[in-house]
Amino acid sequence: MTLLLTVFAAVITTAIWYQKNDKTLQLGLLCWMFWGASIMWFVDAVFEYIELRADYFTPALEDMINDSFLGLSVIALALVIWIVVLLIKDPRGVIKNRLKK
């Protein structure tokens, strides 16, 4: 579930990045984070599949809930990192203008 949620986040973020084509939004940072994590968790999933075989696709409900919660937390963490970087870099000068007022 963590891998699935991260892949969805990566695809959605990349689509928005492509559509907006706006460097000031720093969406590239989110894309790199989600794709990097997706690739690494994919490797993790492959190794787990080699170990568990078919059982990999039938996880216990408790594990699935925990993994989903983790996936959402990972997305939240990435979003927090992105917004902090965006506000610190302040490419549009919004914060700077507010502080000057």
Next chain:
Amino acid sequence: MACFIVPGAEAIVVTAAALILKQREAKKALPKPTGVPAGSMQSEAKQGFSRKLFWLASLLWGGVVLLAFEHLWHGEVQPFFPFLTAATEGAGAVSEMLAEMASVGVTMAVLVTAIWVGMLVVSRIIEKRPAAQAEAQA
């Protein structure tokens, strides 16, 4: 257990290499002629290989940060010394951790790098595309 340490180590090396390369590219760039708008030389320098090396660094760092959080979540990493939980669980756990780093961690680093190489190939094709289209129209 600590598989993200391998791509993390690669990320440090790649970032250092990209920063050194960026400095060299900036030095190699011709001195700014008068009348050229500020930033245009900088953007030309950014088109160098260092920029593409930063792609790999970004992929690695992004993955490492989120995976570190996952390991913290599962209690495999702790925010205090010795940082890796396995280090406090005896030699068996340490050897298991090292085996996982050698298998999963190395595969992660190799796959991320392989995907980056694929990105280089695709970007090269995309960069050449307008020239090819212009030639076809001529």
